[in-house]
Amino acid sequence: MTFLHTLKVEERDTLRKIVKNVHMKYFPKDFCTDYEADKLIASIGPETIENLLKVGKKHDIRNI
Numbered sequence: 001m002t003f004l005h006t007l008k009v010e011e012r013d014t015l016r017k018i019v020k021n022v023h024m025k026y027f028p029k030d031f032c033t034d035y036e037a038d039k040l041i042a043s044i045g046p047e048t049i050e051n052l053l054k055v056g057k058k059h060d061i062r063n064i
Helices: 009-023 034-044 046-058
Strands: none
Touching (some): 034 046
16 A cells, blocks of 8 residues: 555655656656656655655755
8 A cells, every 4th residue: 555645745746856866867757757756656665755755854855
């Protein structure tokens, strides 16, 4: 069961930006969609997501 529906919109946008900039850096640009980022976020797991959100908020990743 996925936990993406439990995240706030701001948290989901932050995670998408992190995943696209870090984990999908070398993927073709056509592949880097919100849908593909959401699939990767779902596969990472809730514990890692908490850490990514902390780092994203600390470094204000949404304004990059």
